[in-house]
């Protein structure tokens with residue numbers, strides 16, 4: 108489907124989407140650094156910057172370690188990704204203070220990364236289909252890092268390399284109308300009778 112925004116916005120918001128067909132090409136360290144640099148500048152509560160990333164480039168043991176943390180459905184198509192990024196939110200300060208907005212802040216950083224990737228001609232695909240319980244141990248992450256998702260990054264490949272069921276889904280999706288999401292003054296209209 109063609110994505111047509113209901114109000115004028117910057118084109119990258121609708122141009123970015125999450126394909127599953129990757130070419131498997133190598134990404135350079137410079138390309139990776141630009142993604143994380145964009146994420147670094149995301150806003151966060153008290154400027155805590157609770158996002159944490161552990162990544163692996165295709166063909167390395169680090170990639171395999173992150174790949175092994177994906178559910179089988181996600182492994183089908185991420186084998187051709189150029190890099191996998193495990194995203195964590197650090198949920199506490201080093202002195203143990205709870206950081207309530209850690210996930211919210213980390214979501215902002217992931218979106219910055221995704222939009223930067225789009226600007227670099229790359230595609231990203233976030234995945235919650237992960238073995239979250241195993242992620243800290245497998246990647247030697249501290250226990251106060253809460254697994255959020257794994258992100259596949261790479262260059263867009265031809266959809267015909269995908270199994271048929273996934274090929275049919277290789278299209279940008281639509282969104283709910285603003286009227287279902289945004290309420291002026293009160294959310295009473297959102298309450299189902």
Ligand SMILES: Cc1cc2nc3c(=O)[nH]c(=O)nc-3n(C[C@H](O)[C@H](O)[C@H](O)COP(=O)(O)O)c2cc1C
Nearest residue numbers: 123124125126181232233234235236237256279280
């Ligand atoms: C946190 C998060 C988890 C997701 N988990 C998966 C997943 O496990 N597998 C998958 O194929 N897509 C996954 N997606 C992709 C979403 O289905 C996709 O972003 C959504 O349908 C909107 O489509 P778009 O990103 O193409 O605009 C996930 C996306 C996000 C942001």
